[in-house]
Structure formats: structure tokens, C-alpha cells
Amino acid sequence: MEYMANPERYNKMTYRRCGKSGLKLPAISLGMWHNFGNMTPYTNSREMLLGAFDLGITHFDLANNYGPTAGSAEETFGRIITEELRGYRDEFVVSTKAGYYMWPGPYGEWGSRKNLIASIDQSLKRMRLEYVDIFYHHRPDADTPMEETADALAQIVRQGKALYIGISNYSPEQTAKMIELLDNHGIHLLIHQLSHSMLGRQNEPVYDVLAKKGVGSIAFSPLAQGLLTDRYLVGIPEDSRAKGKSVFLTEASITPERMRKVTTLNDMARERGQALSQMALAWVLQSATSVIIGASRLSQITENCRTIENTDFTREELDNIEEILNN
Numbered sequence: 654m655e656y657m658a659n660p661e662r663y664n665k666m667t668y669r670r671c672g673k674s675g676l677k678l679p680a681i682s683l684g685m686w687h688n689f690g691n692m693t694p695y696t697n698s699r700e701m702l703l704g705a706f707d708l709g710i711t712h713f714d715l716a717n718n719y720g721p722t723a724g725s726a727e728e729t730f731g732r733i734i735t736e737e738l739r740g741y742r743d744e745f746v747v748s749t750k751a752g753y754y755m756w757p758g759p760y761g762e763w764g765s766r767k768n769l770i771a772s773i774d775q776s777l778k779r780m781r782l783e784y785v786d787i788f789y790h791h792r793p794d795a796d797t798p799m800e801e802t803a804d805a806l807a808q809i810v811r812q813g814k815a816l817y818i819g820i821s822n823y824s825p826e827q828t829a830k831m832i833e834l835l836d837n838h839g840i841h842l843l844i845h846q847l848s849h850s851m852l853g854r855q856n857e858p859v860y861d862v863l864a865k866k867g868v869g870s871i872a873f874s875p876l877a878q879g880l881l882t883d884r885y886l887v888g889i890p891e892d893s894r895a896k897g898k899s900v901f902l903t904e905a906s907i908t909p910e911r912m913r914k915v916t917t918l919n920d921m922a923r924e925r926g927q928a929l930s931q932m933a934l935a936w937v938l939q940s941a942t943s944v945i946i947g948a949s950r951l952s953q954i955t956e957n958c959r960t961i962e963n964t965d966f967t968r969e970e971l972d973n974i975e976e977i978l979n980n
């Protein structure tokens with residue numbers, strides 16, 4: 654049956670301006686790092702993506718290497734757009750990235766012009782798109798002159814293959830330099846994609862640089878890959894990311910000390926009348942323009958989108974959270 658988007662979708666989400674740009678992003682964006690590759694059932698990926706769009710999520714985040722297998726999340730996305738969302742291309746923002754390992758040999762990763770230009774062309778083919786809205790340099794490259802990376806990013810915009818440029822995993826100093834280099838090309842850096850959650854706060858200094866320069870921000874793994882939800886409150890479920898093959902969230906990383914914090918945060922969320930996932934996302938949304946959630950099922954996306962019903966914190970609540978996190 655032909656997919657028809659929910660006509661109420663734009664009443665269900667809030668949209669926030671991305672730095673000093675014309676682009677607004679949904680407070681909640683959906684990432685396709687996990688559960689969209691060709692090793693997971695297509696029907697579930699399709700249900701999550703279309704369900705997210707029906708909830709007002711207008712931003713889908715990809716990278717060349719998302720899968721597994723690498724590249725297959727972009728292929729899944731390409732299939733869903735072609736088969737279901739063709740008529741809606743102007744109603745959503747697609748991002749992809751290059752910089753992490755993608756293909757063998759000296760050109761398959763990092764930040765050379767060779768890597769970036771080849772990678773965007775591959776991504777567009779896999780997604781069956783003429784352009785992406787945001788193209789990211791996925792990680793800084795200490796060995797390639799940053800000027801070359803900036804040149805390549807500017808070339809991608811001039812060729813119409815991306816509308817905006819983003820960077821990810823850059824330090825505050827590297828961010829400031831890339832902003833300046835892109836400015837020299839007449840391009841305003843749109844966004845920085847950084848890891849940020851209640852349990853991962855090492856990148857908070859980046860926000861100051863972004864605020865000064867009018868650059869937007871989007872936080873990845875805002876739920877600490879699922880730790881900041883009710884998923885692990887009573888053990889490690891068989892169908893969870895931690896039980897799976899992820900090297901980024903292992904069973905060993907779910908320590909009693911972390912779970913003590915998570916349990917106390919969960920009690921606090923309940924007092925606020927929210928799920929822990931919703932409180933964790935609301936907390937990051939105080940700093941970031943948008944948060945990119947991951948999901949393994951549509952019900953998680955539905956729960957997470959309801960975050961926007963309460964994103965306010967009292968001073969006392971914020972102080973309590975600091976105390977829980979610092980103890």
C-alpha cells in the first residue's frame with residue numbers, strides 16, 4: 654500500500670534554528686548507525702523511518718560506513734526514499750559523512766580531497782539522491798592540511814552535491830580553525846556533530862566556540878547508546894545493543910557505579926512524570942540544537958519524541974542532576 658505521511662506530523666515536533674543559518678532542525682533527529690544495515694530486517698528499518706517521519710522527524714543522519722555491512726544503511730535509506738518518500742524529498746534533511754575507514758588502500762578514509770570527493774559520489778549513488786542537505790567531515794585528520802579538507806568541502810557545495818557543511822568529533826581549536834577556513838570560501842559552517850550525554854560530557858567546551866560563531870550543534874549518542882533509558886535497569890536484555898556485537902557498548906561498560914547513577918536519574922525522571930530517556934534528551938537539548946537518537950524499534954522513537962512535552966528544568970533539578978553525575 655502506498656505510504657501517505659501523517660498530516661498532523663508538524664504539530665508533533667518542535668523545530669529549532671541551526672546556529673545563524675536559515676535551516677531549522679527537529680529537536681529530535683534519527684540516526685541510522687545501527688539497525689538500518691542489510692543484516693537487520695528491512696521491514697523494521699522501514700517501519701522506524703516512516704514512523705519517525707510521521708512523528709515530525711525531518712532529519713535523518715547517515716554516514717558512508719553505517720551498516721553493517723558498510724554502506725548498506727545508505728542503501729536501505731535509498732530504497733525507502735525511492736519506494737515510499739519520493740514525493741517528500743523537500744520535507745526532510747539528509748546528512749552523510751566521510752572520514753572513517755570505508756574502503757581499502759590509502760584513499761578510503763581521513764580527510765584528503767581524494768577521499769571526500771570519491772566518498773560523496775559513492776554515498777549519492779547508494780542513496781539514489783542528487784544531493785545531500787548536510788555533508789560532514791566525520792573526524793579530524795592530523796596528517797592532511799586542514800586547508801585541503803576545507804577546499805574539498807567547499808568544492809562539494811559548489812558542485813551542488815551538498816547544501817551545507819558540518820564537522821564531527823573536532824576539538825574546540827580544530828573547530829575554530831575550520832570555521833575560519835570555510836569562511837574564506839564564503840561558506841558558513843552549519844553544524845558540529847558531537848558526542849554529548851549525561852554520561853559523556855567531555856565535549857562540552859565545544860559549545861562555547863559554536864555559540865560565538867553562530868554554528869549549530871547536534872548531539873550523538875544522547876542516551877549513551879541506551880544506558881540512559883530503562884533498558885538496563887534490571888540486567889542486560891538479550892536483544893539489547895550491549896548483548897550484541899557492538900565494540901562501543903559492551904557488557905563490561907555497564908558497571909555497577911554507572912548503574913547506580915542511572916537508577917537515581919530514573920527515579921528523578923519519574924518524579925518529573927517522564928521516562929529517563931526523555932529526561933536525558935531534554936537535558937542535552939539545553940545545549941544542542943538537536944539530538945540524534947538511535948533506535949531498534951519504533952516504540953523507542955515514539956517515546957523519545959514525547960520528550961518535547963517537557964524540556965524545562967528547575968534550578969534545583971539541574972543542581973540535583975549535577976550532584977548525581979558527579980558522585
Ligand code: NDP
Nearest residue numbers: 684685686873874875876877878879882893894946947949
Ligand atoms: P543513542 O544514545 O540514542 O542510543 C540508541 C540506542 O538506545 C537504541 O539503539 C536502543 O538500544 C536504545 N534506546 C533508544 N531509545 C530508547 C528508549 N526509549 N527506551 C529504551 N532503549 C532505547 O544513540 P546512538 O548511539 O544510536 O547514536 C545515534 C546516532 O548518532 C547514530 O545513529 C549516528 O547517526 C550518530 N552517531 C554519530 C557518530 C559520529 O562520530 N559523528 C558516532 C555515533 C553515533 P537497543 O538497540 O538496545 O534497543
